[in-house]
Amino acid sequence: MREMELTIFDVTELNKRMKFLEIAKQHAPVGKEKLREALKQAGATFDQQTKRWQIAGDHPNAHKRVLDFVQSTRVKEKKNRATDPLRVDPVTGQSQLDDGYFEIETKPQQIIRKKVSLDLDVTLHKRLKHIALENDVKLYELVEGILQDYMRKQK
Incomplete structure (x- = not known):
């Protein structure tokens, strides 16, 4: 079980009876x-003799969440949409509506990918890159779509 509200002090207390x-x-x-x-960033110290982390209960960071000290792209805080959608253009002084304010949040379908290396004919590769640029897609997306179409036709 992973706890999102785990504090620095909780970790040091758990470390008294469990391995890190x-x-x-x-x-x-x-x-x-991480x-x-x-x-370390919270100010906890590691005792080499006991192999345990320690922090005083009255330390300013003791009761802060672990996530407050983590730089991670995976851990994301919920977006606060309560901000003012109007902003003032610094050049013209006119109010503008924030483009992303009314944006519908959808979870993208997660596709598990496998990295593959292929040897292609140079002219075919150039043509595929050109088609990808024209259609504003990435090369791997274009090739993946072509292969999916081929697989559908084979059924």
């Missing part, structure tokens, strides 16, 4: 390296 690696695996919302960095 076990805490990272079972309780932390991030991996062991958890270690979060503890």
Whole structure:
């Protein structure tokens, strides 16, 4: 179970009875390296003799979340849409509506990809790149679409 609200003090308390690696695996919302960095940034100290992390209960960062000290692209806070949709253009002084304010949030379909290396004819590769540029898609998306069409036709 991974806890998003795990605090620095919680980690040090768990570390009194559990190994750090076990805490990272079972309780932390991030991996062991990011958890270690979060503890360092929060001001926790590592005792080499006992092999345990320590932080005083009255330390200013003791009761802050681990995620407050993590730099991660995977951990994302919820967006606050309550901001003012109007902004003032610094050049003209006119109010403008923020383009993304009324944007519908959709979760993209997650596609698991496998990296593949292919040897292609040079002229075919150039033609595919040209078609991809014309259609404003990435080369791998174009090739993937062509292969999917081919597979559909084969059925």
